[in-house]
Amino acid sequence: MSETPLRNNPVEHPASTPTRREVYEAGVRRRSNRIALISTVSVLLAIVVLVPLAPGWEAVQRAFFNGRVFAATFPGLLEAFFLNVMIFAWSAPLIAISGLAIALCRDTRAPALFPLRLFGIAYTDIFRGLPVVLVIYIVGFGIPGLGLPRPWNSPYIWGTLALVLVYSAYVAEVIRSGIDSIHQSQRSAAASLGLSDQDTMRFVVLPQAIRNVVPANMNLFIALQKDVALLSFIGPVEIFRQAGVYKSLYANFTPYVGAALIFLALTIPATRYADYLMNKQNRARS
Amino acid sequence: MAKLSLRRVRKRFGEHEVCKGIDLDVAEGEMVCLIGASGSGKSTLLRCMNLLEPIDDGVIWLDGTDISEPGLDPQPVRQQIGIVFQSYNLFPHMTAAENVMLAPRRVRRLSREELRPRVAKLFSRFGLGDRMEHYPDQLSGGQQQRVAIIRALAMEPQIMLFDEITSALDPELVGEVLDVLRDLRKQGMTMVLATHEMGFARELADKICFLDAGRILEQGPPDVLFASPREPRTKAFLSRVL
Numbered sequence: 183m184s185e186t187p188l189r190n191n192p193v194e195h196p197a198s199t200p201t202r203r204e205v206y207e208a209g210v211r212r213r214s215n216r217i218a219l220i221s222t223v224s225v226l227l228a229i230v231v232l233v234p235l236a237p238g239w240e241a242v243q244r245a246f247f248n249g250r251v252f253a254a255t256f257p258g259l260l261e262a263f264f265l266n267v268m269i270f271a272w273s274a275p276l277i278a279i280s281g282l283a284i285a286l287c288r289d290t291r292a293p294a295l296f297p298l299r300l301f302g303i304a305y306t307d308i309f310r311g312l313p314v315v316l317v318i319y320i321v322g323f324g325i326p327g328l329g330l331p332r333p334w335n336s337p338y339i340w341g342t343l344a345l346v347l348v349y350s351a352y353v354a355e356v357i358r359s360g361i362d363s364i365h366q367s368q369r370s371a372a373a374s375l376g377l378s379d380q381d382t383m384r385f386v387v388l389p390q391a392i393r394n395v396v397p398a399n400m401n402l403f404i405a406l407q408k409d410v411a412l413l414s415f416i417g418p419v420e421i422f423r424q425a426g427v428y429k430s431l432y433a434n435f436t437p438y439v440g441a442a443l444i445f446l447a448l449t450i451p452a453t454r455y456a457d458y459l460m461n462k463q464n465r466a467r468s
Numbered sequence: 469m470a471k472l473s474l475r476r477v478r479k480r481f482g483e484h485e486v487c488k489g490i491d492l493d494v495a496e497g498e499m500v501c502l503i504g505a506s507g508s509g510k511s512t513l514l515r516c517m518n519l520l521e522p523i524d525d526g527v528i529w530l531d532g533t534d535i536s537e538p539g540l541d542p543q544p545v546r547q548q549i550g551i552v553f554q555s556y557n558l559f560p561h562m563t564a565a566e567n568v569m570l571a572p573r574r575v576r577r578l579s580r581e582e583l584r585p586r587v588a589k590l591f592s593r594f595g596l597g598d599r600m601e602h603y604p605d606q607l608s609g610g611q612q613q614r615v616a617i618i619r620a621l622a623m624e625p626q627i628m629l630f631d632e633i634t635s636a637l638d639p640e641l642v643g644e645v646l647d648v649l650r651d652l653r654k655q656g657m658t659m660v661l662a663t664h665e666m667g668f669a670r671e672l673a674d675k676i677c678f679l680d681a682g683r684i685l686e687q688g689p690p691d692v693l694f695a696s697p698r699e700p701r702t703k704a705f706l707s708r709v710l
Contacts, residue, residue, distance in 0.1 A: 370520055371557035375571035375623055376547035385570055389561050 244434075251436040255428040259440050262424035266410045269342050269420070273410075274403060276346045281353025282392075286383070288358055302354070309351035315412050318344040322416035337417035345413070349406050356398045360391035397463060400456035404449050411445075421445075469532055471496045471658050472517065472549075472627055477526035477536075479509075479516055486512040488682035489526065494627070497656045501669040501690075504679035505705060510662035511554075513679070514629045517660065518542075518549035530627075547575060550620030551629040554636050556612045558604040564591070564615045565600040568622045575623070583622075590618045594648055610641030617648055628652065630661040666709055670694050678702045 200208070233239060287302030309317070321344040326335040333339070364387045372382040414423035421441050428437035470493035479487040486509045494500050502510040515521040517528065519535065519542035528536040535545045558567050568590070569583045591600050594614045604612050613633055620628060630649070634642045646668050652659065653672055663669055669676055670690045677687040678699070686693065686702045694710075697703045 367553065367555060367557045368559065370515075371553065371559070372571075373542075374518060374520060374546055374551045375619065376543045376575045377571055378543065378574075381574045385574065386559055390559075393561065 246435045246439050248432075248434050248436040251428075251432045251434045252440055255425075255432070255437045256440050258428065259421055259424055259437060259444060262419060263421040263441075263444050265418060265420040266407070269338070269345075269410045269413065269418070270407050273342050273346050273349070274406065277349045277353055277403075277406070278399075280346065280350040282357055284350055284354035285357035285361065288354065289361055289383070291379075306351045306354055309348050310355065312348070314345070314348050314409050315415060317348050318412055318416060320344075321347065322413070337413070341413040341416050341418060345406065345409060349402060349409075352402050353399060356395050356402065357391065359398075360395035361387055363394055364390050394463070397456050397460040400452065400459065404452050404456065407449060407452070408445060470494060470529075471498075471531065472660075473527075473529040474513075474517070475527045477513070477516060477528065478524045479512055479521060480524055486682055487516065487523075490682075490684055492677065492684060492687075494658060494660055495674075496658055498674045499653055499659045499661070499672055500675045500677060501673040502660065502662045502677050502679055503664070503666070503669060503705075503709075508679040509682045510679055511631050514551060514631050514660065514662055517627075517629055518546050518551050520546075520551070543575075547623050548625050549627045549629060550623060550625035551631065552613070552616050552620050552633050554632040556604070556609070556616045556636075558612055558616055558619070560604050563601050563603055564596070564607065567604070567615060568619045571619070572622050587618075587622060590621060594618060594651075595644070608641060609637045610644045613637065613645050614648055617645075627658045627660070630659065630663070632662050632664065634663070634665055664709065666694075666706075678705065680705070 236242075284302050284305055287298045288306070290296075290299050290302075318341055322337050322341040325340045325343075326337060329335075368386055368390070369382055372386045377386070411420060411422040414420055414426070419427070421444060425437040425441040429435060472492075472494040474490050474492040477487055477490040477492075478485065488509075490509075490513060492500070492513075502513065504510055512521060516523050522538070523536050526536065527534055530545065530548065558564075559570070562570065565587055568587050569580060572578045572583055573580065588597070588600065591597050594617070596611060596614055596618070599607060599611060599615070604615070607615065617628075617633075634645050637645065642665070646665065649659070649661070649668075650672065661669070661673075673690050675687060676690050676693045677684045678693065678697070678701075679685065680701050686697060686699045693702070694706065697706060
């Protein structure tokens with residue numbers, strides 16, 4: 183065997199030593215990481231140094247970042263947040279079910295079921311076209327105004343219903359896009375085996391469609407978690423309203439910052455997870 | 469009497485007429501191969517035969533019954549005429565065994581327990597005994613296509629249609645799928661194939677039909693049609709593909 187080094191022969195190259203390409207790419211990677219680090223640190227430094235130089239900084243710090251007020255109100259805010267979680271927990275399944283039902287309404291083809299289809303179209307158009315807070319006002323104040331007996335006059339119930347109404351429309355549209363994304367050949371294959379249209383939808387199309395739209399629906403449910411705070415406008419003392427109460431009590435805005443932190447503690451991990459699912463799906467498709 | 473008869477079958481998509489009056493007879497136990505260039509109407513003709521596409525004009529008889537009558541419920545017909553597609557079209561969210569059992573369960577109302585032994589026998593007959601619990605994306609193209617064939621066979625159809633089932637396969641996987649067709653041929657299954665596998669068609673078909681621009685230009689037994697085609701267009705096509 184010859185003693186000539188095999189550096190230029192990629193096939194003979196043992197896996198343990200990096201190829202020229204790998205060495206080059208590692209260098210490029212190190213360099214871009216270094217640049218990203220330097221630029222991030224300088225931006226952060228600029229913020230930390232420059233913002234306190236602003237003339238109103240002292241006042242803002244007292245009003246929004248007051249440690250004493252934060253410590254006093256945070257436990258109460260957390261407790262109020264439990265109501266948000268409860269409202270979310272019982273509206274989310276209702277939204278999932280009625281969103282699916284409305285999506286199926288829109289997908290009906292039989293002429294006898296045309297009214298259902300019309301209903302599905304009208305429903306999604308109307309509730310996607312209205313600001314959430316307006317629906318909460320109309321339903322949350324309107325229905326209890328009918329003079330229903332307790333507990334059926336509770337704004338807690340009707341406000342939640344308003345959320346269910348609005349979000350069902352969005353979820354229905356997402357599910358419908360999932361149904362549309364299933365290739366016609368899947369329906370052909372099911373039909374060629376003699377499956378009925380209903381069975382094709384139930385066993386072939388829907389299971390795939392729903393799997394495809396899980397990330398998109400995750401994003402909707404994150405938005406829902408935030409919109410629960412809108413119920414504060416009609417009564418229930420959830421976290422946003424509780425923060426308002428504390429604000430008046432302490433004449434300080436720090437409770438709002440506390441509430442914001444509590445929301446972020448929940449929504450950021452959920453958003454990251456939804457992104458992770460979305461990326462995984464994109465990779466699987468490509 | 470022919471098992472399946474087509475007379476003057478026409479099918480158009482918008483302005484484009486894909487089948488321009490097709491006459492075809494398929495006898496019981498016969499294997500008919502449709503050949504012709506892409507776009508000559510082979511796939512559409514197969515899809516018309518099991519009513520995946522409604523025909524615009526003409527008649528299709530299955531065992532002497534008119535199955536092309538507008539408004540007729542297509543489901544019972546489709547149970548008797550199975551089809552296998554070029555792109556397999558397996559249900560990706562189900563295991564191979566579930567793919568095969570879905571239609572018998574829902575349409576024939578058989579239980580999984582009743583189906584299991586029969587399905588297992590089909591899988592091992594086609595060399596897939598150890599692949600029943602795999603998902604389609606865990607199987608090779610040739611294995612997926614064999615599962616698709618088993619799925620169609622599980623409904624115990626009287627006729628099987630094959631739409632270029634080897635065209636999407638890597639060359640080294642074509643053989644295992646063609647072996648399945650040989651096996652079916654031996655069992656006496658009535659079959660219609662759209663195919664580009666000329667060697668296979670020549671070896672096994674009872675009748676070859678050459679389709680050109682939506683018409684059957686020429687048909688006959690393989691040794692006649694391949695050796696001495698009458699029509700110049702048939703000659704030209706065969707000289708390109710052989």
